[in-house]
Amino acid sequence: MVRHAASPRAHEHQLIETSRSTQAPDRPDTPDVVTLAEREAAQKVRRTKALWICVHMSMNVGAMLTVLASRPLMLRMLLGRPDKVAQLMAYVTSMVGVTEFVLNPIAGHLSDLIGRKSFLLQSPAVSMVMKLLVYFNPTVTTIVLERVLCGACTAIGGSTTTQTVLADLIDDPVELGQAYSLLGSAAGIGVMCGPIVGAMCANEESPVQAYLAGAGLSALQMVWSYYMIEETLELPPINNEPGAGKHGSGIDHESVSIASVLAKVNPFAMIKLFTGTPKLALLAVMSALQCSCEGKAISDLKSYYFMNHIPHFTLTTRSLYQTFWGAVMACSGVCGKESIKRLGMHGHTTLQNSVTCLVFALVARASSANEIFATLPLYLFSMERRAAVSSWAIKEAALNGMGKGEYAAAFFNLRALAVATFPLVYVSAYSSGVKAVPQAAWRPWALAISFCAVAEALHQYLRFRDE
Secondary structure, eight states: OOOOOOOHHHHHHHHHHHHHHTSOTTSOOOHHHHHHHHHHHHHHHHHHHHHHHHHHHHHHHHHHHTTTTHHHHHHHHHHOOHHHHHHHHHHHHHHHHHHHHHHHHHHHHHHHHHOSHHHHHHHHHHHHHHHHHHHHSOOHHHHHHHHHHHHHHHHIIIIIHHHHHHHHHOOOHHHHHHHHHHHHHHHHHHHHHHHHHHHHHOOSSOTTHHHHHHHHHHHHHHHHHHHHOOOOSOOOOBOOSTTHHHHSSSBOTGGGOHHHHHHHOOTTGGGHHHHSOHHHHHHHHHHHHHHTTSHHHHHHHHHHHHHHHSTTOOHHHHHHHHHHHHHHHHHHHHHHHHHHHHHHHHHHHHHHHHHHHHHHHHHHHOOSHHHHHHTGGGGGGTTTTTHHHHHHHHHHHHHTTOOHHHHHHHHHHHHHHHHHHHHHHHHHHHHHHHHHOGGGGGHHHHHHHHHHHHHHHHHHHHHHHHO
């Protein structure tokens, strides 16, 4: 018999029962006071569990970004030609999206059947192994494998599963949107710390040391997540009796076998997002366009752009920029939570999309490191552009009968398709621009602005329709 960890709902119920059982026998019945105490106890449990998820997210992102500044430098040392490096990095980023596209539906189905925790743990395990492989055998092949596998597994063990876990814990859409913003802050702490660790361990002559640092951080994350994070999916006990999984209560081993899950997996499950309600389809398109503007789709090209087109943007400078960018990202989650509270979900989304367009316009025209660093404060109001949209979408999907893990898999499959497609679009614009006019390296940023502008136009349509 396999026993699952207690779910958060079960834990809250236990706290409530304990609170009731410890009341004095001669105490008058005060249902309102008891209900308030029960709610406060349950809320405290949810906040603690959400905090542990945020710590996991920070270490997840931090381990990935220890090598962000070192990777293009190592590839340039191995390949020599800058144009080859840019093309390879775009293809690799696209391969990350394709890998996520294949793995996300499998992870989503399995997480709805066997729980979330195992998918949180696979990310640091894969990261540690692959980074050690690059450290001991630094070749183009191992660097590419590390980027593809770690990028895909980090997404599944990071955004895909952590957002599903928060949806398990929190029912209110506004509170869930705020929690997603704080999850962005947690990721920002990882973005801030990861490059510092990498820069402390690596230099221009020996950038491979950053991979050893990343492997160590992944090992620490794996230990933390194993001991501190509990399962959040409410799972019935596994029943080994013949036919129990089909006719009785519980889940039999056959129903959760890998083969049965693979047989049910549809890599194009994201189509369900467009065949439900019109609102869900609109939210899916908005999210995909917003994904085209985030770091996952453009970060590698951005790092290469700074290295080759901004004077004196050395490895140390790039790591310092990434650290400040992470600090801003950490604060942006708090700003996002406050803007949702003060401006509402729609006002927050409009603000974030508008500032995103402004930031990309300023980066496109920048010609010095000082101008690049000067854009950082604006990211406070642009990094949480998907927080409200994600909250709306996951609740709308639930109304359409989709499981939370199923929705997360479908959406992140759509996101993976965007990650597989948009880097190729950006590098094509970059390459054609540079070949025509060396100063035309700004073209990818112009495309990103147009994608975000379309997302905002769709958001205004949704807002008008709902009102």
